[in-house]
Amino acid sequence: MKRTPFILLINPWITDFAAYDLWAKPLGLLSLAALLREGGCGVAFVDCLDRHDAFTNEHPQCLRATHRKYGTGKFARMRVEMPEPLAGMRRKWFRHGIHPESLRARLGALDKPDLVWVTSIMTYWYPGVEETIRLVREIFPETPVWLGGIYARLCPQHAAVHMGAHRVITESAGGLPSLVEAHTGFSLQNAALWGDFRQWPQPAMDLTAHRDFVPLLTSVGCPYNCPYCASSILQPRRVRRSARCIVEELRFWHTERGVMDFAFYDDALLLGREEEMREALKEVCRQGWKIRFHTPNAIHIRALTEEWCDLLHASGFQTLRLGLETNRSHRQREWGGKVETDTFHSAVQRLRGSGFSSDQIGVYLLAGLPGQECWEVAEAIEEVERAEARPFLSEYSPVPHTAMWKEACALSSFDIEGEPLYHNNTFFACRRPGFSLADLQQLKTLAERVRRKLPHEVP
């Protein structure tokens, strides 16, 4: 093919008991859209999770989307039949996102693409991916559909058998231009820079219909290797973008497009960031930009020196999530050796000294990992309460290829190797005597009670 290829990129539906839009955007897919466009391809983006879709929000079959603080909110959703492996859960099951008729209309309005790229995120959201692909193939029966993303990379065999895609892509970004060329005959003009994250253009957020917030990825990779986490598998090398790139992205979206809220997706936002992040945040202060930053992915407590706490506050961080995980020291060592409880208390004091209120300081605690006792989590919640911060539970989601995976498989009475639906943190496949689903629910209620008790301060 000599002419410019037209590639359609799709963010699929989410199927889950619940799904809150906590600054969720398909950042990987939008980065690929920017790379393809810069390389000379025509691109279009369809977002099955668009919260502003009028047809869906008016549709009697749908529960409409809601819009909350700082660009977050609930996706619109439709009740659908619970997949058989989850039968027994006394919860409702939904497809989150736009109504199928709206997706059909959006696809029908496009020219026939040469290639469709569908992304995937959580492994246990695959039914939404499968359904999206089915509809895409119905509208464009002759167009090959490629599936990539986190689920595709963590469960490639499952995806190959069940998703109905023509191809499941596990290659890293550097390998994609040659696949595009082999398929379309078109040689991307920027092929050489796909493999270098530092040279990527900004994600193509302009292709999204509404920009209530912009997600930011200033680095990939993490220097730690925690046994429950897939970071080192998905992004084995730590690479950081320059302060200049970060500032340019903020400048464009804030000063030219009026975006106020930015959410960081980095695995290790502040670690080893003396030059880039510090310089970028100082520039935000110098320019007097009134930006609100959020860290839905935890930040590392050990990075929170007095200087960093002051800088985070001065540059506009609003929602902080700290990764304490547990207050038991042997577990802290076992789960990556990133933090100690004393360090946590000092960091919270420093944050408060810099001007952050209890409302703004959330703390993630892990719940239900193999070997962990229920009372350990209750103790950790109390520890966070003593610090006058807000505890949030991260219920364990077993992730394939991680160091803890084998232990999780041995512990679970469900087929987590064969059925990714069991990776769902709400399903809690590693439930067991002494740490049941009811125990987990009680812990969640306890954490919520502590959050409610905290004084609501206005910073």
Ligand code: B12
């Ligand atoms: C940001 C993030 C979040 C955000 C939201 C992300 C979103 N968009 O919805 C928040 C903080 C809300 C979140 C929440 C959770 N998360 Co999270 N999250 C991440 C994180 C750190 C980064 C994802 C990302 O954007 N990466 C950056 C982009 C550039 O990468 P990418 O999407 O993979 O795209 C690249 C390639 O895959 C490829 N690609 C992508 N699509 C396509 C398509 C085609 C066709 C092709 C060719 C290529 C391709 O190209 C891109 C460039 O290379 C990952 C860890 C990680 N390092 O990936 C965990 C991760 C995805 N999360 C995970 C978990 C466990 C959770 C939670 C369950 C935690 C908890 N217990 O509460 C919750 C669940 C939320 C829910 N509603 O169910 C797990 C996955 C679990 C699973 N079983 O799948 C991960 C892997 C971390 C881990 N523990 O190992 N998360």
Ligand code: SF4
């Ligand atoms: S510190 Fe966070 S991102 Fe890094 S390996 Fe551990 S859990 Fe994953």
